[in-house]
Amino acid sequence: MEIYLPIAEMSVQWLVILGMGFGVGFLSGLFGVGGGFLLTPLLVFYGIPSGIAVATTLSHVTASSISGALAQWRKRAIDFKMAGVMLCGGFAGTAFGVWLFAVMRRAGQMDLVVSLSYVVLLGTVGGLMLNESLAAIRAARNGVPPSARPLNRGWIQALPLKARFRKSRLYISVIPPILIGFAVGTLSAIMGIGGGFILVPAMIYLLRMPTSMVIGTSLTQIIAVTALTTLLQATSNYAVDILLAAILILGGVVGAQFGARAGDRLRGEQLRLLLALLVLAVFLRLLWGLVVTPPDFYSVSLGA
Amino acid sequence: MKQLAVVLLLLLARPAAAAEELVSGVSQDTIQITSNYTGSDIVVFGDIEGQQSAAGRDIVVVVRGPDTDIVVRRRDRVAGVWINHDAAGLNGMPSYYFLASTRPLSAIANAAMLARYDIGLQNLQPDSVHSHHDYEPFRQAALRHLGQEKLYSETPGGVEFLSDTLFRAHVPVPASVTRGQYNVEVFLFRAGAIESAQSTPLFIDQTGLERRLYNFAHNSPLTYGLAAVLLAVIMGWMSSVIFRRPA
Numbered sequence: 001m002e003i004y005l006p007i008a009e010m011s012v013q014w015l016v017i018l019g020m021g022f023g024v025g026f027l028s029g030l031f032g033v034g035g036g037f038l039l040t041p042l043l044v045f046y047g048i049p050s051g052i053a054v055a056t057t058l059s060h061v062t063a064s065s066i067s068g069a070l071a072q073w074r075k076r077a078i079d080f081k082m083a084g085v086m087l088c089g090g091f092a093g094t095a096f097g098v099w100l101f102a103v104m105r106r107a108g109q110m111d112l113v114v115s116l117s118y119v120v121l122l123g124t125v126g127g128l129m130l131n132e133s134l135a136a137i138r139a140a141r142n143g144v145p146p147s148a149r150p151l152n153r154g155w156i157q158a159l160p161l162k163a164r165f166r167k168s169r170l171y172i173s174v175i176p177p178i179l180i181g182f183a184v185g186t187l188s189a190i191m192g193i194g195g196g197f198i199l200v201p202a203m204i205y206l207l208r209m210p211t212s213m214v215i216g217t218s219l220t221q222i223i224a225v226t227a228l229t230t231l232l233q234a235t236s237n238y239a240v241d242i243l244l245a246a247i248l249i250l251g252g253v254v255g256a257q258f259g260a261r262a263g264d265r266l267r268g269e270q271l272r273l274l275l276a277l278l279v280l281a282v283f284l285r286l287l288w289g290l291v292v293t294p295p296d297f298y299s300v301s302l303g304a
Numbered sequence: 305m306k307q308l309a310v311v312l313l314l315l316l317a318r319p320a321a322a323a324e325e326l327v328s329g330v331s332q333d334t335i336q337i338t339s340n341y342t343g344s345d346i347v348v349f350g351d352i353e354g355q356q357s358a359a360g361r362d363i364v365v366v367v368r369g370p371d372t373d374i375v376v377r378r379r380d381r382v383a384g385v386w387i388n389h390d391a392a393g394l395n396g397m398p399s400y401y402f403l404a405s406t407r408p409l410s411a412i413a414n415a416a417m418l419a420r421y422d423i424g425l426q427n428l429q430p431d432s433v434h435s436h437h438d439y440e441p442f443r444q445a446a447l448r449h450l451g452q453e454k455l456y457s458e459t460p461g462g463v464e465f466l467s468d469t470l471f472r473a474h475v476p477v478p479a480s481v482t483r484g485q486y487n488v489e490v491f492l493f494r495a496g497a498i499e500s501a502q503s504t505p506l507f508i509d510q511t512g513l514e515r516r517l518y519n520f521a522h523n524s525p526l527t528y529g530l531a532a533v534l535l536a537v538i539m540g541w542m543s544s545v546i547f548r549r550p551a
Contacts, residue, residue: 002340002342002479003339003340004337004338004339004340004341004342004479004514006510006513006514006515006517006518006521007517007518007521009480009482009483010479010480011340011341011342011343011479059532059533059535059536060536062533062536062537062540063535063536063537063539063540064540065540066536066537066540066541066544067540067541067543067544070540070541070544071544112387112388115387116385227533227536227537230529230532230533230536231526231529231530231533232529233529234521234525234526234528234529234532235525235526235529238521238522238525240521240528240529240532242517242521242528242531242532242535243517245532245535245536246535246539249535249536249539249540250539253539253540253542253543253544254543254547256540256543257543257544257547290385290386290387291384291385291386292386293381293386294379294386296445296449297378297379297380297445298376298377298378298379298441298442298445298446298448298449299376299377299379299388299449300374300375300376300377300445300446300449300450301374301375301377302372302373302374302399302450302482
């Protein structure tokens with residue numbers, strides 16, 4: 001059951017690829033993350049060249065995000081105004097990221113930068129989420145009624161250019177969403193991810209959006225950013241393998257539907273605890289790879 | 305045409321007492337990579353015409369892929385973290401190198417002779433090198449890694465004789481080979497010297513849908529990128545419609 005990929009120029013077991021797509025799609029439907037941070041390392045581990053893995057993962061993320069976003073849209077759980085504001089920063093960030101990518105590649109330290117950004121980001125975000133969701137679950141168990149959403153405090157409330165986001169029941173400055181969009185756009189181009197695992201916590205903890213709105217809104221932002229990055233990768237690096245993408249997407253979109261269903265049965269803080277554990281698991285795996293003595297000190301790439 | 309005829313005539317008219325002559329061929333002159341391509345096996349075969357004696361003659365079969373640039377990186381521990389610290393670029397190395405011989409190379413000819421004709425993995429040298437240090441450890445790492453991927457191999461005893469003069473060698477071509485023109489070289493050694501040699505081209509190319517997709521991606525990348533995005537959008541939307549739950 002092998003199939004030859006025209007751009008990656010190698011043959012793969014398509015059932016394995018389909019399974020990877022399904023598994024990652026399931027998680028994306030469940031948590032509202034694109035799953036790029038899982039799929040890219042999985043594909044590289046399977047033997048797909050990392051450039052192709054990064055670029056092709058993005059179109060998988062687009063597809064499962066659309067699938068998930070439509071499910072959220074029917075639940076009226078998307079704040080389009082917020083998504084639009086974040087995208088202004090997102091597109092600028094993507095362009096900046098593509099430029100930064102080229103600079104770092106010339107300096108020959110792309111791998112290190114990518115690994116370190118993964119480790120720092122996943123470690124920080126995973127730790128924060130784990131802490132918060134455990135506290136919420138403990139509070140619920142002790143019979144404390146779930147507290148009302150805490151009010152915005154400090155510097156975010158003090159910023160100018162305030163706008164009303166009716167869906168999210170927020171009245172905040174547009175500067176933080178634009179900055180978040182910019183940061184995630186940059187990371188998307190550099191790391192080959194949609195950025196959901198940063199967007200979701202940033203929207204919950206920094207913007208204080210309701211969790212019910214966060215998933216649909218972040219998916220909307222991810223769709224636009226990954227679509228743009230796919231285009232840029234296809235035109236500048238010829239790195240998008242459309243056949244690989246099709247197999248991944250097929251598994252991914254089906255998985256996303258099942259994931260969204262499973263998500264209905266879990267409470268917000270339970271979802272966040274599971275996502276935190278997943279993020280931390282990937283963090284530990286990547287940290288291990290950086291710290292442990294490699295079996296072979298040399299790596300070889302052809303046609304570079 | 306006339307010139308060719310003259311050459312042929314001269315060749316045929318050579319006295320029978322001349323040195324031994326090698327005649328060889330390949331089971332396929334092209335390999336088409338299709339959607340179910342998982343690697344293949346070609347056979348290089350040949351015959352020694354006018355063989356003087358079966359003793360003391362050796363056959364070496366070499367298949368070389370198109371040249372490529374290889375980048376080898378070495379990881380070092382910096383502040384507790386393993387990072388790519390040093391790299392060497394080896395330019396003009398074969399992307400594929402297969403060697404089969406009747407006996408170990410060292411028994412067939414001396415080192416200088418083998419080096420002159422690029423025979424043997426240890427004689428593969430880059431045309432140019434980008435490195436701050438001695439590149440030899442990096443070259444050895446490249447030989448080791450490509451060997452593990454079955455792109456580089458050397459098999460003493462890989463050439464078998466079917467009769468006194470008729471020989472063949474099986475050449476495995478893995479799915480990860482580069483497309484392009486390959487060269488099949490067959491050498492006849494006697495007493496450490498090359499008696500006769502023959503070179504045959506072999507083409508490896510994609511075909512059908514794979515070829516069209518590859519061309520599409522490289523000739524009109526913007527349309528290709530849009531198609532990839534559109535594919536993602538349509539498949540995402542379709543699954544959502546198919547799996548739609550009653551509201």
